[in-house]
Amino acid sequence: MKALLVCEVREGKLLDASYELLTFADKLGAEKVAVLVGSDGSVPQFDGRVYLADAATLGEYNPAAHKAAVLAAVEKEQPDVVVLCHSSYGWDLAPRLAAALKAGQVTEIVALVDGGFEVGCCNAKMRRQVRPAGGKAVLTVQAGAFAAAAPQGTPQVERIDVAADGQGLTFGGYEPAEAKAVDLGRAEIIVSAGRGIGKKDNVAVIEALAKAFGGELGASRPVVDAGWVDHSRQVGTTGQTVSPKLYVACGISGAIQHLAGMKKSDFVVAINKDKDAPIGEVADVLVVADVLQFAPVLTAALQK
Amino acid sequence: MKLLVCIKQVPDLESRFKPAADGLWFDDNDLAWRLNEYDEYAVEQAVQLKEQLGGEAELTVLSIGPDRVVEAIKKALAMGADKAVHVQDSAAHQKDPWQIASIIAAYAREQGFDLIFTGMQSQDRGSAQVGVLVAELLGLASATTLVGFSYADGVVQAKRELEGGLKGLVSLRLPALVTCQLGLNTPRYPTLPNIMKAKKKEIRPIPVADLLKEESLAPTTSFYAPARKGGGLVLEGEPSETALKLVNILKEKTAVLR
Ligand SMILES: Cc1cc2nc3c(=O)[nH]c(=O)nc-3n(C[C@H](O)[C@H](O)[C@H](O)COP(=O)(O)OP(=O)(O)OC[C@H]3O[C@@H](n4cnc5c(N)ncnc54)[C@H](O)[C@@H]3O)c2cc1C
Numbered sequence: 299m300k301a302l303l304v305c306e307v308r309e310g311k312l313l314d315a316s317y318e319l320l321t322f323a324d325k326l327g328a329e330k331v332a333v334l335v336g337s338d339g340s341v342p343q344f345d346g347r348v349y350l351a352d353a354a355t356l357g358e359y360n361p362a363a364h365k366a367a368v369l370a371a372v373e374k375e376q377p378d379v380v381v382l383c384h385s386s387y388g389w390d391l392a393p394r395l396a397a398a399l400k401a402g403q404v405t406e407i408v409a410l411v412d413g414g415f416e417v418g419c420c421n422a423k424m425r426r427q428v429r430p431a432g433g434k435a436v437l438t439v440q441a442g443a444f445a446a447a448a449p450q451g452t453p454q455v456e457r458i459d460v461a462a463d464g465q466g467l468t469f470g471g472y473e474p475a476e477a478k479a480v481d482l483g484r485a486e487i488i489v490s491a492g493r494g495i496g497k498k499d500n501v502a503v504i505e506a507l508a509k510a511f512g513g514e515l516g517a518s519r520p521v522v523d524a525g526w527v528d529h530s531r532q533v534g535t536t537g538q539t540v541s542p543k544l545y546v547a548c549g550i551s552g553a554i555q556h557l558a559g560m561k562k563s564d565f566v567v568a569i570n571k572d573k574d575a576p577i578g579e580v581a582d583v584l585v586v587a588d589v590l591q592f593a594p595v596l597t598a599a600l601q602k
Numbered sequence: 603m604k605l606l607v608c609i610k611q612v613p614d615l616e617s618r619f620k621p622a623a624d625g626l627w628f629d630d631n632d633l634a635w636r637l638n639e640y641d642e643y644a645v646e647q648a649v650q651l652k653e654q655l656g657g658e659a660e661l662t663v664l665s666i667g668p669d670r671v672v673e674a675i676k677k678a679l680a681m682g683a684d685k686a687v688h689v690q691d692s693a694a695h696q697k698d699p700w701q702i703a704s705i706i707a708a709y710a711r712e713q714g715f716d717l718i719f720t721g722m723q724s725q726d727r728g729s730a731q732v733g734v735l736v737a738e739l740l741g742l743a744s745a746t747t748l749v750g751f752s753y754a755d756g757v758v759q760a761k762r763e764l765e766g767g768l769k770g771l772v773s774l775r776l777p778a779l780v781t782c783q784l785g786l787n788t789p790r791y792p793t794l795p796n797i798m799k800a801k802k803k804e805i806r807p808i809p810v811a812d813l814l815k816e817e818s819l820a821p822t823t824s825f826y827a828p829a830r831k832g833g834g835l836v837l838e839g840e841p842s843e844t845a846l847k848l849v850n851i852l853k854e855k856t857a858v859l860r
Contacts, residue, residue, distance in 0.1 A: 308764075308768075359762075359772065385765060386746070386747055386765060389730045389746065389747075390734065390745075390747070390762075392731070393699075393730075393731045393733075393734035393735045394734060396700070396731070396735070396819075397735050397738035397739060398738070401819065402698070402700065402818075402819035402820030403699065403700070403819075404820055405728065405729045406730075414823055418728070418828075419726060420615060420619050420726050421615040423615070423827070423828075424826065424827055424828070425826055425827070425828050427822065428820050428822055428823065429820075429821065430820045431817070431818060431819055431820065431821060435820070464743075465743050466742070466743030466774060466775040466778060467774050467775075467778075468773045468774075469772055470759075470772060471770075471771055472764075472768055472770055474767075475766060476767060486858060487858055511858075511859075519784060522785075524788075535765055536763060536765065537767070543856055543857060543858045544856055544859075551615070564856065565852075567848065567852075573836065573838075578836070579830070579834075580834075582834050582835065582855070583834060583836075583837060584834050584836045585837045585838075585848060587841060587844065592841050592845065595841040596848065596849075598845075599842070599845040599846055599848075600849065600859075
């Protein structure tokens with residue numbers, strides 16, 4: 299078994315998540331070969347071969363050119379699987395590769411089960427096993443599901459040259475994240491509001507609870523998208539990563555992208571009316587209740 | 603300008619899921635169904651573009667699935683789509699993303715759409731493959747995970763959401779396809795007059811066999827609930843008692859409450 303690992307570079311730097319691909323390949327028992335569009339300074343450190351296409355000429359985001367670069371490496375190596383991170387880069391590029399190779403794609407793998415790939419579905423409530431039908435397969439792996447390998451060794455670098463045809467698409471650079479008005483990263487206690495609070499007026503109920511705890515208000519994404527809470531309080535992959543001593547999730551289902559931002563919390567309390575909500579998997583205590591009824595009672599109990 | 607939006611009907615994610623008899627997907631009895639959230643943003647963006655373009659745009663909505671998906675189609679029509687295609691397939695849930703994309707591409711290829719919108723993924727399967735596969739099959743430029751969109755003179759200016767709040771700016775020359783992410787816009791609620799108007803709009807049925815020529819490349823082989831780690835404590839019951847229990851646990855187990 300041979301795995302071609304598609305590493306990721308952003309603003310000139312290799313992303314650490316690329317090292318998760320090495321771990322995944324080891325778990326598969328596969329020989330590892332890497333490919334990336336980057337520079338000499340951004341190749342992953344491991345004892346193996348690396349195909350390097352030049353980001354300075356191709357651009358960091360140019361899907362058609364990146365596809366061509368990976369396909370050139372596929373041509374040379376004939377891997378059984380092409381593996382990417384399930385990231386904004388990976389989920390954008392993977393289907394392009396799968397289409398070109400007419401290969402089955404498996405998205406967001408969380409585990410390997412005797413020959414099958416396990417993926418989450420139904421908002422992490424259920425799991426599926428997928429077994430690609432012969433030939434090559436294109437895989438994306440869930441962030442954090444396979445702990446990153448330590449950078450180790452010196453790769454043999456081989457350059458690949460492909461044309462930089464953008465196929466109608468032009469990359470115009472990055473827009474930086476908005477400055478954070480609130481640094482949730484330092485908060486010891488965070489009480490977060492999820493969509494389960496129902497409407498904007500109810501944010502006050504969660505705010506009151508946060509205050510009774512002496513903590514900060516956080517939020518899941520739908521609450522932010524709806525404009526109920528400021529973006530600087532969003533917890534998750536596209537919000538802030540937090541590690542408080544206590545995290546209280548109010549009416550939050552526990553989607554992967556939310557968990558990614560709060561799973562380093564020391565102690566997690568979830569308040570959810572659904573006993574099966576996936577947040578229960580990471581909660582030290584799951585209170586099965588209507589948060590709008592329960593939060594005021596808890597607030598009062600804390601104030602005593 | 604010809605616009606297409608691809609939509610999927612999904613179950614309410616707050617439902618309890620249990621495997622169906624075939625063990626490959628969930629049992630779809632007793633579920634409430636709705637329009638995939640990501641697709642709502644796609645429909646809204648397409649309708650906004652149609653409004654911007656005035657009379658010269660025509661917006662088609664397409665959905666693959668059993669009879670019930672007509673409900674999702676009607677919602678999109680009531681939001682402002684002009685007409686619809688229902689690819690009739692009672693076994694759509696067994697198709698992999700490659701097959702679903704092939705069906706859409708087979709339809710779209712004949713129609714020559716200038717711009718296609720899809721959600722970035724479905725809420726139930728979460729494969730995030732169909733949109734880009736359709737674009738690749740049709741040879742269109744495409745960009746994923748849009749949280750910003752504007753259009754002028756044959757070019758889409760888009761903002762892609764990357765990790766940690768960073769955004770990637772891209773421009774796409776038509777014909778093109780974009781996949782839409784949460785927060786791209788605020789989807790409108792269909793008004794009663796628009797719901798009534800939608801009833802008169804055309805929904806063209808096409809049997810899936812007319813469009814599907816591909817075998818599955820990534821079949822599901824089993825479907826089940828994740829093994830419960832079962833570490834956490836579950837508290838149920840009367841709120842005031844539960845609240846006291848919780849406060850005591852926090853005092854005992856954490857350093858934040860004393
Ligand atoms: C690329 C990408 C990036 C993303 N980034 C983020 C991110 O940074 N942060 C983030 O949070 N999400 C992010 N998401 C979205 C994520 O997938 C989920 O959609 C989101 O986290 C769901 O938020 P929620 O749990 O508040 O809402 P829902 O999933 O709708 O859950 C609501 C919960 O509330 C419960 N509930 C309802 N009513 C009550 C009540 N009265 N009392 C108690 N409980 C109740 C329900 O049982 C349910 O569990 C991202 C998604 C994508 C695709």
